[in-house]
Amino acid sequence: MAQAGAPIAESSRLMTNRIAVLKRHTATELANTRAVADNRGEAGKLLDQVNNPPWKAGRAALVYAGLGEKDEASRGLERVIELHAPTVGLLKVHPRFDRLRQDPGSRDLLRLMNLPA
Secondary structure (H helix, E strand, O other): OOOOOHHHHHHHHHHHHHHHHHHHHHHHHHHHHHHHOOOHHHHHHHHHOOOOHHHHHHHHHHHHHHOOOHHHHHHHHHHHHHHOOHHHHHOOOOHHHHHHHOOHHHHHHHHHOOOOO
């Protein structure tokens, strides 16, 4: 009988993980929107709610880029590379990273990753 509850427990665990991912995604997307709208305080508060380092690093880079803080954005990109964050593959192609790709420091980081700048 213990095995009968195993699929339910696994399903519950997977759903809990999915909800956590959605919360991180929503908070970081909203933080990025606030940053682009130049609402620093709200962007910072939302970003502080994200506690997954690889996820937060990539999104932090976007938020700082949205705020026009290129040095902080570059540090976020360095952290993305260091943590092998999932965002690393998007650095070269995602439109939200356009502002960062225009920055000479960010272009140097892309070259370090063997991505054409």
